[in-house]
Amino acid sequence: MNSVELRDVMADFGRLINRVEETGERVRITDDGESAGVILPAAELAELEHFAQRVPGAPRPRPRTVQERPLGPEQQGPYVRYVHTGGVRRTFTRDRVIVAELLPVDELDWLEDKARTGRQSYMDPKQAAAFEEFLARQRPIGDGIAWIADGWRSQQPFTVLEFIKGPPPEEVALAYGADPRDIADGLLLHQVWERDGREGTDDFLDVLAFGQAAGWTWLGYHDFAGAFSGFPDPPPQQITMTAIEARAIYDFRYSKDGVHQNPSPTEDGAVPEMYELIWYTPGETPFDPSAPLAFLNAHIRRAEEETDWADGISLFFAGLERAFGLSLPRDAITSGHVRCAYPAPH
Structure with a gap:
């Protein structure tokens, strides 16, 4: 999984999201070398969300800091960026279709752990x-x-x-x-x-x-x-x-x-x-x-x-x-x- 420093893409995520959309691969976002989040394709996130919801347990991690008023939608190349409460999670859309999301590391870890358990009890027909x-x-x-x-x-x-x-x-x-x-x-x-x-x-x-x-x-x-x-x-x-x-x-x-x-x-x-x-x-x-x-x-x-x-x-x-x-x-x-x-x- 590729890594990119947050300061290098903060102004424009467009080219990075394009890479994620075309390759279907994740990209790790670092802040001064420390993992801050992961951008992953919307389809992969949907799959994780689907299986994670099958498993009861600890509540989903919440943002450590809360913005009083999240930033409004911002056009970045062919994409529109939406910032969620807390300032880390971001959703990227193109032509009103969700393409990718940036998740905080702790939230993604929680999702993957729950999804892993959820998949164990699932089999296709x-x-x-x-x-x-x-x-x-x-x-x-x-x-x-x-x-x-x-x-x-x-x-x-x-x-x-x-x-x-x-x-x-x-x-x-x-x-x-x-x-x-x-x-x-x-x-x-x-x-x-x-x-x-x-x-x-x-x-x-x-x-x-x-x-x-x-x-x-x-x-x-x-x-x-x-x-x-x-x-x-x-x-x-x-x-x-x-x-x-x-x-x-x-x-x-x-x-x-x-x-x-x-x-x-x-x-x-x-x-x-x-x-x-x-x-x-x-x-x-x-x-x-x-x-x-x-x-x-x-x-x-x-x-x-x-x-x-x-x-x-x-x-x-x-x-x-x-x-x-x-x-x-x-x-x-x-x-x-x-x-x-x-x-x-x-």
Whole structure:
């Protein structure tokens, strides 16, 4: 990046701005050898501003000194120079189109730092498609969740499976209305099963099992009595699957940042609340390419190609493994060595 002393261009930035416009390169402005600012093309600045605004954080640096009345527009060659409050930042236009800007060094550093972070979470459509394909090829972590699909369809050991990203299991269980005493005591599911066997009860239908696997908090419970309410504050991601064997209803719901992700494009303002797994036919694309859930198609297709699961629900679960990295501890759940809690007393 070229450097120019401020005193050499103060009177007329015209030739310097012309160089920036033609080459698309930045020019550093120095004052007695110290960096005072940088002139950069308007298109580059627009890109920095765009990505920087995606990142919350410290406020933008403000001018150290404030002019009571910034200088008026000044013609310099084919360009018009506008001086901003503070006297350092300048905007240069030609034919009423912004061509370049001179920014203070600290403001540009702030912008570049924010933009660098903002870009890390952005991919253009082609990159996103390639990344989804890459993720779809990855093996599930741990036991996955396809192993539980057949039992879940028969309402064993739970009718509701939920996965929540972010909060720890104990916090989620409390938010769902679990008894704090059971959580503190470390009640285990096999203890409930054993007492049911001794006393001829079916209390296992009334408890909330919970744990953490592969970075997700998982919940398993029966929703017959509606004793456990949903998480009150929308988590970053939430997946819910409910089995109602008597009516052959097996549904899947996915929310991101509190917004329900529709299984199909909305029509006439209608927002589908869930996707019924019996709608999925192996070998066929489950979601319309324009639906918010279309990103799952590649993962489900990969599960069809690379797993031995034969029925649709197990294959769908295997696709979710690949899409979200979901897992459930098979040995711990089948043996009942997972934590659980009754509803808190009212």
